[in-house]
Amino acid sequence: MLTDEKMQWQRRGGEKWLLAGDSNSSYFHKCANGRRRKMHISMLEVDGQETVDPQSLRSHITDYYKSLFGSEKVADMHLEANLCPSSQQIHQEDNEFLTRPFTLDELDMVIRDMKNNTSLGPDGYSVEFYKAFWHLIRDDIKEMLDKLSDGHLELWRLNYG
Numbered sequence: 001m002l003t004d005e006k007m008q009w010q011r012r013g014g015e016k017w018l019l020a021g022d023s024n025s026s027y028f029h030k031c032a033n034g035r036r037r038k039m040h041i042s043m044l045e046v047d048g049q050e051t052v053d054p055q056s057l058r059s060h061i062t063d064y065y066k067s068l069f070g071s072e073k074v075a076d077m078h079l080e081a082n083l084c085p086s087s088q089q090i091h092q093e094d095n096e097f098l099t100r101p102f103t104l105d106e107l108d109m110v111i112r113d114m115k116n117n118t119s120l121g122p123d124g125y126s127v128e129f130y131k132a133f134w135h136l137i138r139d140d141i142k143e144m145l146d147k148l149s150d151g152h153l154e155l156w157r158l159n160y161g
Contacts, residue, residue, distance in 0.1 A: 102145045104138060108134075111138075
């Protein structure tokens with residue numbers, strides 16, 4: 001239970017931080033050390049066993065986050081061939097048309113028809129940039145889209161452009 005004195009101290013904590021928290025004071029060090037103690041992981045349960053060894057903890061935590069950010073497992077799921085009636089299935093010639101490789105004429109038309117003065121894309125470039133430099137980058141974009149279509153483009157590498 002909080003006493004009136006403790007509640008007043010907590011209310012003043014924000015004010016005190018503004019006055020003394022940013023300087024190299026004993027108050028700053030008390031806050032920093034208290035936070036470090038609060039955030040410190042001293043024990044984890046791993047496979048039903050308590051782990052307290054700092055090296056084992058570090059190794060387990062590292063492996064855990066590596067597994068989270070590692071490569072994605074490929075699901076081996078398939079649909080039954082006769083799941084949809086043939087009237088609802090796409091015809092082979094339509095499928096070939098939709099999955100054919102991109103052409104430079106199609107890409108030129110797409111760039112030409114894009115609206116100006118729109119917000120930046122996820123890559124941070126504007127439509128005007130692509131229109132202005134299209135003659136220089138069109139072959140590279142075409143090559144990238146061909147690799148994407150063939151399934152040979154490593155999408156994670158696009159972040160390192």
